Every structure is written in C-alpha cells, then in structure tokens.
Amino acid sequence: MASDRIFGLITLITAVAYIAAATQIQTNFFSGEYLPKLFPMLIGAVAAICSLVLIFKPDPDPDWPMARTWGNLLVAIVVLAIYSVLMTPLGFILPTAVAAAILSYQISPNAKQAVLAGIGLSLGLFAVFKFVLMLGNVVAYRIPTPAKLWDALTILIPFVGH
C-alpha cells in the first residue's frame, strides 16, 4: 500500500515537473511554436493521471529487504559509481579487480572467494577483451597524478564536480 503510494507521489511530482519543463522548451522558426512541446506534455499528462490512479488504488506492498541487505545494496551502488569514474584515470585491471571482489563479497560474504573472483575476473576479462575481442581501447593500467585522480572523484560530488 504505502510503497505504491510513495511511488505514485514521486512519479506525480516528476510528471508535473516534466510538464513544467516542457512548457519552457525553446522553439524557433523551423520547429514551429508548439510542436516540440506537444508530445512531452502529453507524456507528462498520461504519467500524472496514472500516478493518481496508483495513489488512490495501490497494490499490496512487496517484500522489501532487511536493513543489512540495504547496506549491501548501497555498498554495491557506491562501488559501481566509483568504478565508473576511475576506469579512465586508472585503466582496467585495478578498478575491475577491486570492484568485482567487493561485489562478490556482497553476494556471498567469503573473503577468500571474493579476492579470487576479483583477481580472476579482472585478469581473465582483460585477456578476453584485449586478445580475443581485440578491443584495444581497454587499457591495462594507467598511473595518474593525484590531481587527475581527485578530478575523477569530484565528478561524483554534487556542485563540486563538472
């Protein structure tokens, strides 16, 4: 009940914001005055109506995970986000090994298995990508300056990064 109501409320707010943003779309002589705005506004309207249906007629709640599992999920999301920005300055092998090991540990908490999975996956996948699939733009490693490393990490901090 509550889950669907919250979801409906979030989509309703998003839909209204979307319609508001659609009214602000810039137009010019080529596109005409209202055509670029028409379809986005229709989408927003349909989404808003459906959100209201969901708020007034919610389904039963799903089984949400326990607090500990939320922690595991959060760790996984943070690790993946950091992994995304570090691939460019650090290359493939080191970030992949660390990220794969941590993800493996989140699924099954066994440190030895996780380290093995991390090292095996990063070296194995690097060999496959580099020598079988010939994807030369996967670089094994890079040694960045601290400034570059910091630059990459600031991407994840709102209002500081670029």
Next chain:
Amino acid sequence: METLANLALGFSVALSPYTLMLAVIGCFIGTIIGALPGLGPSNGVAILIPISFALGLDATAALVLMTAVYYGAMYGGRISSILLNIPGDEPALMTTLDGYPMAKRGEAGNALVLSGAASFVGAFLATIGLILLAPVLARVAFLFGPAEYFALYLLAFCTLGGMASNNQAKSAISACIGLGIAMIGVDSTSGLPRMTGGNLHLYDGVDFLVAIVGLFAIAELFFFIESHGKGSSIGVVLDKVTIPWKYIRQTVPTMLRASGVGFVAGVLPGAGASLGSFLAYMTEKSIAGEKGGFGTGVPKGVAAPEAGNNAAAGGALVPMLTLGVPGSGTTAVLLALLMTLNITPGPTLFRDNPDVVWGLIASLLIANVVLLIMNVPMVKIFVKILSVPAWILLPGVTMVSTTGIFALTGSYFDLLMLVGFGVLGYFLRKLDVPTVPVILGILLGGNMEDALRRAMTLSDGDPSYLFSSPIAIGLWIAAIAGFVAPMFLRGLLKKPQAVSD
C-alpha cells in the same frame, strides 16, 4: 517462386564459412546465457550488442551472430527451467510446470531432448510463417501514414501493458518513463536542446543500449545481492541422454498446434513470447482434458509451451521487421541491434535492403539447425555451466556489461547512467512495474513523436486527423481494447503458479 529466389539470396549472404562459424559461436554462447539462471535472452543480447558493435562487425555478420545468440538463449532457457525449476525468463515459466516434475521422476534427459525438438519445430514453422507473412504485411504497411503509425505505436504500448503486466497504471507509467527519456536531447527540427537541464552529456540523448543493459543486467546484480545468490544450486542430476523417439512421435500434433497458436500470439504487436507459451499450454491442457495429467510431468506439457514460445519468438519478428514495432522484450532488444547497425526496420527494409532481411531469415534457419544438432550431444556441457556460483557469475556479468558500454562510448557519464538505470530497474521490478515498456519507450519515442508531429503538420494542427482513416480507427479501437480488456479478463486468465517442492 519469388520467395524461393529471395531465400536463395538470403542463403548466399548467410552461408559463407565465416558467417557459419559466427552462427555456431553465437548458438553456443546463447545457449550458455539462456541456461544461466537470471540471464534470459533479452539480457544476453543486450550485453553482447555493445561488444559486437565495438568489434566492428559488418551488418550481416553482426545480425547472424546476434540472432544465433537470441535463438540460442531461447533454447538454453529451458535447461534451467527443467533442471532447477527456475525459469531463465518469463516465457520459460510454462515449461517448468511439466518439465520439472518430469526431471524429478528421473527423466531429465528425455525432457531436455523433447523440449529441444519442440523448440526446433516451433522456431522452424514460425520462420516459414515469417517468410510467407512478412512480405505481405510489408506491402500493407506502405498504406500507413503518420496517423496510422502513431496509432500503431500506441497499440504496441497498450497491448504490452495490457497483456504483460498485472496493473495497467504501472505499465503506462513505465511506458511514460521510457518515452520521457526518449525526448531528451537535441530536437531534430529546431536544433535546440530539450529536457537536458543544460547538461552537455545529454545533448546526444540517452543511448538505449545503456538503458537496456542497466535495466536488465545491472538490476539483476542487485537482485542477486538481495537474495545472496541463493536458489542457484543444482536441483536435479542428469544421467544418460538418449533421444526419446516415442515421446517425440506422441507429441507431434501438440507441437504443430502449439506452433500455430504461438505464432499468432507473437505476431500481435506487444503481446510476445510469454503470451505464446501461455496460450499454447492452456490450449493443449484443455484439449487433453482432466485425463491429460497436465502439471504432473507429461511430455505434451513440455512440448506445448516450448513450441509455442519459440513460434512466438519467430512471429514477433513479423511486426518488428515490417512495421518497426517489436512484439516482445527480446525483439525490442533485436530492434535496438538493427538501429545500432543503422538499419531502419519498416516496409522499406524489404524493398531497399533485401539482402539484410533475407540474410537474417536464412541465418534464423541456420541457427535453428545448428542448435538442434548442438543440443543433444552437448546438453551435458551446458548443464555443467549451470553450477557456476552466483558470487563469480554476477560480478562477471556486471564487469562485462560495463566494459562493453565503456568500449563503445568511452564515457564515464554513460557508466554512471548505467548504474542509475540499474537502480531504477531494481525499484521498478520490486514494485511490480514492468521494465520492457521503458525500453520500448526509449526505442520508439522518437519515431512516435515524429509520426505525431508529421500528422499535426499535415493537418495544420487538427487532432481529428489522427482518426481520419479506417486503418487508424481500427488500430485505435484495438489499442483501447487491448488496454482495457485484460482488466476484466484477469480473473479468467489466471496464470498457473510455478510448482513448489
């Protein structure tokens, strides 16, 4: 005669040693992907598209490879259904109903070979149906103007929401999310950005590959973290594998009927393979009656959904190739593949690129034969692969997906969006919101809007133009009926629950 000449053209494109090798590799990889629990055909094809694109394969080679993976995954999905009682994807759910009881009785090998034969029959007949029906439909599609196309896209979203989900409002929201994301980027007529929030990374729009891989593969990682990889151990052991000729002979009429039912279900835009296997199973169940023993592990109960499922997969290619409207999640992913290769499906495809269409059809036939040959002797190898533990499988899949996207775009921003789509996919699936409409929305949003804008330009802003032709009115009625009817039929069409131990 014209059909045969076209087929000959197709085989001349698809039957070189190089493409044959790709077909064999694709079938092998596809079967593995389909067999791994939690990795269905949509997932598999989605993860491999960026990689095959980054490899720089030409259009025909990439198509052969990916269709082989697609059909391979459809074949492989039944292995985990039968042995583990875990359907690899939604259409395979029906196979667990009789396949798993059969495996528990010690007939796992028989069930696997029989379902392989049924898959072959279904897919083969559907490909024949595709060959006969697609050119006809392509000619009809020339009559479609912008108003008809707009109604057709609407029909696809409505039937997809109506049939495939439990709550209409949720599937409509899901479609709106996809369509809303499709609007992001530079507008093609004005050249001005829309909905980008001033972010330069978004000027090119959101790549649908990022969305597909995020919603399917990354979300799967989160689900495995939630379940801590439980439920992925071997359920039933497999001993000798022989060909059960008796069962195959017995089930021939079942396979033929199920293929027919599945094909028709697949051709309906938006309905897809789940409906095909469901209808095929229910039809056979009612023909067999109480004495048929459906649900207790009868061969017919294994053959029917598998033939129906694979026939629907072939049937779903008809609207995808002729109209550019995919009939299921996996065909949506195949449509994404075609778009990545710069091929626009639609009626003009049959006229302008006959080599691509008929090469694709020929490669479907080739993949089918390769899979049948591969499946009987190699089923033991595929069963071994099922025992890969989740703690190495899922990180591996995640890393392959992210690296594939990174090799394709080289942008950290796309990787961050990938994680974002993974989180979105997790919450949507938790809340029982289907994710396939999101994908369809991102894929079709641009075309749907173009159709609407052209219709409005032609009619000088008169909305009644959208209902001005009989075809358009028919499509609107079908769309509304497809959206509303399942609300009333839900009690009647209750899906059977999976057998529990």
